[in-house]
Amino acid sequence: MSTTNIRAKKQSLSDIKVFNELIKLMKPRVMSLVIFTCAVGLLSSPIVLSVKDAMIGILFVAMGAGAAGTLNMWYEADLDKLMSRTCLRPIPRGKVNKDQALIFGLLLSIISVVSLYYFSNFLSAFLLFFTIFFYVIVYTIWLKRKTSQNIVIGGASGALPPVIGWTIATNSLSMEPLTLFLIIFIWTPSHFWALSLYKANDYKRAKIPMLPITDGIQNTKKNILIYSLLMIPTILIPYYIGFAGLTFLIPSLALTLYYNYICFNLYSFKKNKFDTNIAKHIFSYSIIYLFLIFVLFLIDKLI
Template sequence: MSNIKSAYKKKEKFDFFFYINSLFLLMKPRVMSLVIFTCLVGLIIAPGNIDLYRNFVSLILVAIGAGASGMLNMWYDSDIDAIMSRTCLRPIPSGKLKRQEALFYGIALSAFSVSFLHYFANFLSAALLAFTIFFYVFIYTIWLKRKTPQNIVIGGAAGAFPPVIGWTISTNTIGIEPIILFLIIFLWTPSHFWALSLYKNEDYKKAKIPMLSVVSGEEVTKKNILFYSIILWPFTLAPYFLNFASYSNFVFVVIFGFFYIFLSFKLLITKTKSASNKIARNIFIYSIFYLFFIFSTILIDNYFFI
């Protein structure tokens, strides 16, 4: 009898941690990590007194808000997530969680993160976090994603707000620095996701999501990737000219920005499908590191040197 009870307790413990892990995956942890990092950069470069405890709690609350919006996104998109190979193993289509659970936790954590950010930081930060969640869920997920090939262009604004929120946590104001960081992420997003859509085009077709590659074709998508990689470049140089990044950051963004444009141009002139898909995948992966190192050098400059 004791062995049976022991086995039952182990199973119960396993199920609990399995459930918690499924909830965590529902929050899109990779997106959350990017949110925390870019929010931290906005917080570090901002002028003002450093309150480690308040800032740490505020960052966690912003991460929870981002996770809540991810939950609501997966709640609404569970039907198309089940169709696409890239998303079919997410917690809801794989049967680990129910849709109503994602809706409940998404709403509860949204309210929790916004209200407590107001308490620990200020009203402006809380209002921006609330608007970010609203924008991602209602403007991007519910309205734009299934209706227009410009979904990721306009919807990308939601992912660009964290550094602005970080700045407001420290200053309770908005300055030119966080606006530049916002624009860098905003202009980076289309080329990043359109590269993904090129080599996952069949997925988007099956799910009937009107990505640019589905609606306008491969050639137009490639041209737009190149266009956005070019217009992104001067904005990545702006932190140096506005004196919140050092010469090391300037050298980095010149070199790596040029290589990003080179990859995008190479994609445009490549005609074979298999080669195009390979380059598109490389652009998608490289773009993640590109954005990370842009923000990393700004963070290092401001924390150690400026």
């Protein structure tokens, strides 16, 4: 093999490695949730799109979510290197530099929003733009380092994908997709505060004012329980407005009551202390819980 071919092969391998790191910047696990909830919003709408149009719309929403994740990692690179949960991300490891991440994030943002407008409609494109803007500017840059309510307010961006899925199909907004928004919005605080309990040292080191640091363990446990209980009326709303039936309601309530139970166990543990295993269980279960709620909703709509 000639020297030129060897160099070309090495360059190709290097390009693949950089590409893989850029994909990691997009937070693939978060993207998978965005894709799923967006698809549920789209499939639950009264208008049926072709498979091609649906896949194109979801692709650009996923790309927009990846853009938001990339810009989040670009801005928070200094914090990420201080936290055990995030220190192995591409920028702290030196696999991608901040300029590359910024350019990649901006390009993804522009391409996703413009393409969704071209292939779908203005309302969907605007909501995708708003989602990226809210997550990067409002949550990441403004709220995260300033208030313990960062995750409550910032959770709005993560709750918008099912609404965008609905607007891709209908080019309109109504009460129905807003119930899906509300489910994710109310779910988010208890999910992340459970994580922040057993990762409090990370957040303290990075000087991020998460609730356990600013308000203490006991108040955090109380808020986790309160938000878990708020899921009960939130789950009832789709049924109450006729957007979902008993196929959704009954198992969803059972899942929610178990969520309430484990959150109560966390709260009733020793005052100003918590059981790490329970906190981890709440965090893990909350992910499965949200996934199953949306699966049940989709099953209900298909039936």
